[in-house]
Amino acid sequence: MGNNYFHFLSSSKQYTIMKSIKRLACLLLINVFVFNLAIAQQKQFKALIVTTTNGWHHESLHYGVVALEEMARKNFFDAVLFQDPNSFTDSFLKQFQVVIFLNTTGDILNEQQQKVMERFIQSGKGFVGIHSASDTEYDWDWYTKLVGRMFYIHPTIQTAKLQVTDSTFPGLQGFEHGKLWTEEWYQFSEEKVKDLHYILCVDEKTYSPKADWGTKKGNGMGGFHPISWYHNYDGGRSFYTALGHMPTDFSNEAFLDHLFAGIFWAATGKK
16 A cells, blocks of 8 residues: 555656646746747837937927827837936937937037937938928038938918929829928028939929029029938938928828838938
8 A cells, every 4th residue: 555655646746747847948938939930020110210300390290299190100110209408318329220300409418428429320321301400400511411401491382283203212102293281381502422323303494483582582493402311421311301381281191101211222222
């Protein structure tokens, strides 16, 4: 009887040990699955949205933030709204692949932060400027070259025809065949760099480009009036579109396709 009891206890212990091993193996498999799933579901890239203004504050800013956050959900990337000015550091920007200046105006970064932005682009990352991003940081020569051209003046808001100048860049399907568009048509300064690739322009014959601000006047840009372009710059990538003044732009499918194509290229280098 003593031997039978001994064997019984041994079998129970063996069963308990085997059960524990199976439970541990199962937990390990679950952890491996969750880890692999997390890797598989990593977002395409991470974008920082900067909306700081030190000048004109656009009504469309709020609509732009909402649209970009929804765009991120639909296209599986992360979009983070920049809120703490003191956090604009190398270590903070390291997590992002693209910085988006959404209707920024005026001087918004100090000298130290400007160097951070320069190193970010030089590391191979991307920049996207929307509308008044060209009305930002005029005295920062490096930034004006990053954008490509700077805002000079605009006439009253009018409807005009857009023209695609480079159909090889994606996201322009909604602008084909002279699409009518209502906008605050920016007149730009001369090129700050020589390698700008233009993808959209506005036909000045379809609206009145004359602007009179008293001490500043504008008569348009003549036969070629660019609205959107991209280029490689200082080791990184830059995309700019002058569209985006109107709040309704950020619910327009053609504009959102155009904008996402630019963000995707600036973040990844892919078309």
